[in-house]
Amino acid sequence: MQSATTDTEGPAADPEIENAGESPPEWQVPTVLRPIARLVLWAWRTLLGSIGTFGRLVLLATDSFYGLFRDIVKMNHPWKETxxxxxxxxxxxxxxxxxxxxxxxxxxxxxxGSLASQVGATSQAGAMGGIGVIQQAAPMISGILMGGAVGAAVAADLGARKIREEIDAIRTLGINPNHRLIAPRLAAMFIVGPLMCILVVFVGLSTIYTMTLLQGGVPGAFFNSFAAFASTTDLIIAVVKTVIFGLLVVLVAGQRGFEASGGPKGVADCVNATVVLGVMTTFAANVLITQLLSIWFPMKLGF
Structure with missing residues (x-):
């Protein structure tokens, strides 16, 4: 009986045959090189994942903007939702x-003001500070706030909808969720971006003007020097940068929200990823745009 049972079971499995066609097992890598092999494998997987994520973001942006412009042209855009x-x-x-x-x-x-007083340019201190607010501070403050507050709220809303399977239900009804959920938020950012930038510029310049007067500055010198440094182009560029930052934040939040999974923890993870990626994307875009603008629109003084 025992011999019959042994015959039916067949020969023992050969580990070399089982591993045929698969990647070499870890024991074949020398012990010294195993940490390096793990690091290379992690870097390769991270690179492939990043390329895939960027590709999905581009597809989401293309489809969402297409739906936005198509609905506006056809007068079918949900302006109330926007x-x-x-x-x-x-x-x-x-x-x-x-x-x-x-x-x-x-x-x-x-x-x-401290630096200007050392070089004897006290009358120019307020204007130089105002230029810093318009060109860099206003777009960056707006972008960071939208990445932290707006992006987190959008990601939480869309992530919760994904967990509750509302996104799948929308697709089942034949509605494109990119057009229904992302496009109105993109349209809203075209309204919020300029308002946010102008608000930050107004508050920042008012603060600088008040500080200049408290330090004994002359209002006429402030406005004359400010007119020599600033121009309408600076404000337009700041507004455009803010809108670009806001659109990037909405797209990142939309992608993270649509890809949320794993219950409430998945929603929390997508919100955290949105805040981090939104702020990093804002900084990266600001560096790129500033570099291009320094080439196309070099600063000129109006003296």
Missing amino acids: LTQAWFMMSVSGWPAILISVPLGAIIEIQV
Whole structure:
């Protein structure tokens, strides 16, 4: 009986035959090189994952903008939803923008004023600080706030919808979720971006002007020097940069929200990823845009 049972089981499995066609097992890699092999494998997988994520982001952006412009041309765009989203975005980022712009404007004026007094250019301190607010501080403050507040809110909303399978239900009804959920938020950002930038510029310049007067400055010298440094082009560029940052934040939040999985923890993870990626994308885009603008629009003084 035992011999019959042994015959039916067949020969023992050969590990070399089982591993045929698969990647070499770890025991074939020398022990010294195993940490390096793991690092190379992790880097390769991360690179492939990053390329895939970027590709999905490009597809999402293309489809969402196509749906946005198509619905506007056909007069089928949900403007009520757009205005609702715009009001929500301003409500979650308006007061933080004001609260950040006041101390930032004061710090800029103190630092620039101290440096200007050392080189004998006290009358130019307020204008130089104002230029810093318009060209860099206003777009960056707006982008960071939208990446932290607006992006987190959008990602949480879309991630919760994905977990509750609402996104799948929308697709089942024959509705494109990119056109229904992402496009109105992109349209809202075209409204919120300029308003946010102008709000930060106004509060920042008001703070710098007040600090200049407290330090004994002359209002006429402030405005004359400011007109010599600043131009309408600077404000237009700042508004355009803010809109670009906002659109990138909405797209990143939309992608993270649509790819959420794993229950409430998945929603928390997508919100965390949105904030980090939104802020990093804003900084990267600002560096690229600033470099290009320094080539195309070099700063000129109006003396």
